[in-house]
Amino acid sequence: MCGIVGLFSKAPEIEDSLGEHLAAMLTQMSDRGPDSAGVAVYRDPAPPGSSKLTLFSADPLQDWDALAHELGQAFGGSPEPSVRSSHAVLVVEEEAEDAEAWVRGAHPELRVMSAGQTIEIYKETGRPQEFVRQFALADFRGTHALGHTRMATESRVTTEGSHPFSTGLDLCLVHNGSLSNHNRLRERLRREGIDFQTENDTEVAAGYLAWRLREGASLEEALEGCLEELDGFYTFLVGTADGFAVLRDPIACKPAVIAETDDWVAMASEWRAISVLPGAAEAREWEPAPGVVYAWERAKV
Amino acid sequence: MGAGSGRRLRVGASEGLTVGAAETTAAEVVDLAVTPLRELNQRLHDVARERPHPRRWRVVNPNGAHAVACGLDAEVDVEIEGHVGYYCAGMNKMATVRVRGNAGTGLAENMMSGTVVVDGNASQSAGATGRGGLLVVHGDAAARCGISMKGVDIVVKGSVGHLSGFMAQAGRLVVCGDAGEALGDSIYEARLYVRGDVATLGADCVEKPLRDEHRAELRELLGRAALDGFDPAEFRRYGSARTLYNFKVDNAGAY
Numbered sequence: 001m002c003g004i005v006g007l008f009s010k011a012p013e014i015e016d017s018l019g020e021h022l023a024a025m026l027t028q029m030s031d032r033g034p035d036s037a038g039v040a041v042y043r044d045p046a047p048p049g050s051s052k053l054t055l056f057s058a059d060p061l062q063d064w065d066a067l068a069h070e071l072g073q074a075f076g077g078s079p080e081p082s083v084r085s086s087h088a089v090l091v092v093e094e095e096a097e098d099a100e101a102w103v104r105g106a107h108p109e110l111r112v113m114s115a116g117q118t119i120e121i122y123k124e125t126g127r128p129q130e131f132v133r134q135f136a137l138a139d140f141r142g143t144h145a146l147g148h149t150r151m152a153t154e155s156r157v158t159t160e161g162s163h164p165f166s167t168g169l170d171l172c173l174v175h176n177g178s179l180s181n182h183n184r185l186r187e188r189l190r191r192e193g194i195d196f197q198t199e200n201d202t203e204v205a206a207g208y209l210a211w212r213l214r215e216g217a218s219l220e221e222a223l224e225g226c227l228e229e230l231d232g233f234y235t236f237l238v239g240t241a242d243g244f245a246v247l248r249d250p251i252a253c254k255p256a257v258i259a260e261t262d263d264w265v266a267m268a269s270e271w272r273a274i275s276v277l278p279g280a281a282e283a284r285e286w287e288p289a290p291g292v293v294y295a296w297e298r299a300k301v
Numbered sequence: 302m303g304a305g306s307g308r309r310l311r312v313g314a315s316e317g318l319t320v321g322a323a324e325t326t327a328a329e330v331v332d333l334a335v336t337p338l339r340e341l342n343q344r345l346h347d348v349a350r351e352r353p354h355p356r357r358w359r360v361v362n363p364n365g366a367h368a369v370a371c372g373l374d375a376e377v378d379v380e381i382e383g384h385v386g387y388y389c390a391g392m393n394k395m396a397t398v399r400v401r402g403n404a405g406t407g408l409a410e411n412m413m414s415g416t417v418v419v420d421g422n423a424s425q426s427a428g429a430t431g432r433g434g435l436l437v438v439h440g441d442a443a444a445r446c447g448i449s450m451k452g453v454d455i456v457v458k459g460s461v462g463h464l465s466g467f468m469a470q471a472g473r474l475v476v477c478g479d480a481g482e483a484l485g486d487s488i489y490e491a492r493l494y495v496r497g498d499v500a501t502l503g504a505d506c507v508e509k510p511l512r513d514e515h516r517a518e519l520r521e522l523l524g525r526a527a528l529d530g531f532d533p534a535e536f537r538r539y540g541s542a543r544t545l546y547n548f549k550v551d552n553a554g555a556y
Binding site: 251252255270271272274275276285287289290 | 365366383384386387403405406421422424425443444462463
């Protein structure tokens with residue numbers, strides 16, 4: 001069991017209070033996943049030519065200012081670290097791939113949680129309520145956000161094994177379920193040059209999506225590929241720069257509800273996570289059909 | 302003070318309770334925004350032993366809570382204003398539970414008797430393993446509706462998802478819309494009626510002729526569900542081909 005939430009704003013008032021709503025939704029899902037929690041928030045786009053990295057350090061004494069200084073020396077400018085608990089966001093005057101590669105090379109002790117223009121990923125072990133406080137979730141403004149509460153079944157409870165998983169620039173995945181063919185698929189994807197940091201099954205699904213997207217598939221095509229390639233149970237919620245997408249496996253044991261009003265689209269494992277949103281009682285609500293990709297994008301709303 | 306007010310704190314306003322009657326007639330209102338769920342369920346369980354007791358209950362602000370009005374064992378009417386989470390009205394006996402919203406997984410699971418009505422949609426496994434009573438879903442029911450039903454009657458005004466009626470042993474499942482894949486897989490003696498399309502039939506489930514007694518049965522069930530607008534003649538009947546009851550090696554491929 002895990003909990004998934006997603007919120008996509010269609011109104012400025014929702015953008016202004018995105019973090020507050022996300023925190024409330026995540027807290028509602030805390031009994032579904034008391035082991036760890038995480039969010040991806042899409043907000044404050046980096047200027048053209050620059051990119052945004054979210055970094056995690058296991059060292060509580062991590063000197064983020066020193067790292068920012070190094071990044072400034074490598075790529076110019078004077079990045080200011082925005083620190084939240086064990087994570088820091090840095091806007092770097094460089095394309096995301098190159099900035100990410102530099103961090104991986106120069107600082108192997110750090111984890112790149114996300115890279116892109118707008119995405120920020122924060123995740124940590126511990127109770128979701130604690131996570132909400134520790135990362136001051138209620139402060140976030142943004143266009144859309146995803147969240148996850150984890151009850152681990154397939155691999156260890158670690159920060160790296162928490163969700164969301166980055167699946168490429170401005171992309172991420174959260175998952176409720178378990179995959180049974182992840183070991184074999186991980187080896188196949190490694191041969192394709194996809195890098196894995198954990199033994200986690202969801203990271204393999206994220207790697208699969210990253211690989212398909214890298215090979216030119218659209219997000220819909222990559223998700224439809226999951227129906228063929230992934231064996232197991234899943235409700236997936238995928239975040240993109242412009243929106244999010246939902247997919248349930250054809251057996252559909254894992255729950256999902258979607259609700260929409262004039263002001264927002266929300267997805268969650270259960271209604272109680274959506275019930276905390278303004279106007280929820282009047283929302284149009286339905287359960288996504290198995291094996292069907294549902295996607296919302298800013299341009300299409 | 303009517304029954305139910307006063308000594309029970311954090312319960313919403315009671316509306317015009319009658320003192321001294323065998324059963325009070327106005328609804329006892331419980332607001333789940335302030336009353337803990339366990340307290341509500343405990344009170345609903347206690348009424349079976351209390352005289353007099355409130356006959357009608359209104360539950361407001363369910364906000365998707367799980368296990369609302371579970372394990373009832375008395376002739377009470379419970380009306381829930383909003384969406385409920387998992388296992389609402391599970392194990393219901395005698396009570397009438399109405400959800401004015403949608404219901405999550407396992408609605409009326411293992412109900413024994415009484416009536417459960419949902420105005421909206423029901424998630425997967427609605428009416429699972431039910432032994433008796435009537436479950437009515439006015440919207441759609443998702444996957445595995447009536448899975449392993451053992452005597453309950455289920456009437457769905459909309460459609461049902463895949464694997465509905467899986468291993469259904471007894472009772473009737475009436476679907477006024479369509480049925481998803483593998484309807485009635487490994488079915489025993491439950492009777493399935495579908496008005497719309499069936500995506501596929503599951504193993505050992507076959508269409509059977511709709512005779513007069515079946516039309517009469519449908520009319521009775523639709524009437525009890527207050528869905529008289531549907532013509533019983535428009536339905537098709539499905540049931541067991543009875544080839545998987547006892548293991549025969551010739552059928553091994555079908556399991």
